[in-house]
């Protein structure tokens with residue numbers, strides 16, 4: 001299809017379906033149930049008309065606008081939601097890119113998928129469009145197949161994003177935790193299985209990975225949900241007080257015991273007791289906890305009276321308790337009692353694909369809690385967040401997002417990102433890989449200097465407007481550069497790079513081979 005080949009009647013600001021263009025092989029059909037609505041914004045009547053025919057012929061409902069103002073009015077109409085917009089760059093009242101920027105700032109339509117088209121594309125336009133989150137960019141004359149494939153792909157991707165967002169919403173509600181990574185799927189599965197039982201659960205994982213949230217989810221989804229949830233931080237209680245804190249005391253039981261006190265076991269009766277940092281509990285207290293768990297009976301310090309308590313105990317630690325058992329600083333019998341059902345809370349670096357979701361959720365929560373406007377986070381920032389190593393895990397990510405929410409202007413840009421305090425002074429290449437993370441794997445470097453790059457090869461010099469590069473060459477150049485930049489950002493780690501780029505690892509390997517990317521280049 002070329003615009004020049006189509007003439008005729010599409011008037012600006014209308015809906016298709018009435019156009020009976022003679023000679024076109026496909027019949028426009030706006031009456032398909034559930035048809036997706038595409039808004040075409042172009043000041044050239046021929047282009048509007050041509051796109052209308054092609055899209056309506058495939059069963060899309062088509063809206064037309066001849067300038068940005070008209071388009072924004074149509075997009076603002078909640079009665080007639082638009083699923084995808086195709087914007088020309090050059091419009092009479094405002095550039096299509098400025099309109100795109102406006103859309104991205106409008107809460108109601110900010111996620112609208114947009115394809116940008118241009119009659120005289122410059123490299124800058126293409127870069128700007130992609131930066132503003134355009135899903136595709138192509139130049140006129142428009143090829144029919146190219147348009148249809150792009151529209152179909154963009155709509156499908158948007159549908160997948162929406163489905164994922166819905167799953168996230170439901171999961172966040174059920175578990176009050178966010179996570180789409182396979183490791184989180186396994187975790188949610190374990191929570192579902194163990195919650196209805198009375199089994200002891202030992203939750204292990206690094207600091208800030210969500211161990212407390214897991215224990216709360218288990219309690220909430222258990223038959224004890226209406227009972228109390230009592231959290232005890234074993235590391236924070238002085239050794240000489242732990243017994244009276246756990247089991248309570250009678251008035252005058254020891255110096256300073258001025259009133260009778262109920263202990264945590266008693267408070268948790270009918271509910272759940274969460275013993276956090278259990279690895280820090282000393283051996284004397286461990287023996288008492290074990291006895292309470294075995295018999296279900298406790299006595300307050302200074303009392304002979306035995307009380308029966310019905311408590312489910314969950315425990316968490318960021319230490320390796322089996323090692324503590326070997327060193328005899330943790331009782332083996334208590335370890336087995338607690339560890340009936342072990343759950344491991346995955347580190348953030350094992351689920352980097354969750355970082356965009358978590359960052360967006362923390363931004364939303366921060367705005368809600370502080371009564372401020374939710375600020376969009378630039379994709380560049382999200383990519384940089386994914387590339388970090390996060391020894392402090394989700395807690396650290398949350399702190400960074402909140403800090404950026406405070407410091408940034410209207411939107412969070414890369415300038416708002418605080419320096420990474422854990423950055424290796426030796427540079428990313430030499431930085432040690434965290435345990436469990438994949439070691440950098442990249443294709444073997446080809447011998448130095450064995451690639452002759454012609455001026456417009458994808459790895460050639462950076463293009464500037466006027467360098468007479470075709471759009472295809474520009475696309476390849478940009479794609480290659482982006483892959484190399486992302487590899488650098490992740491310390492040449494293929495898995496993380498693949499996650500950031502949203503491609504399969506095997507696909508990334510293919511691209512690396514196709515573009516002859518060498519480890520460490522750039």
Ligand SMILES: Nc1ncnc2c1ncn2[C@@H]1O[C@H](COP(=O)(O)OP(=O)(O)OP(=O)(O)O)[C@@H](O)[C@H]1O
Pocket residue numbers: 176177178179205206207208209210211212213214276318345358394395398
């Ligand atoms: N999957 C998640 N979704 C949303 N927020 C999370 C998630 N995991 C952790 N957080 C948030 O990160 C912070 C730390 O979580 P939490 O206290 O549960 O971690 P922890 O493993 O118990 O930490 P510690 O070992 O230091 O006690 C909290 O603010 C929590 O809300």
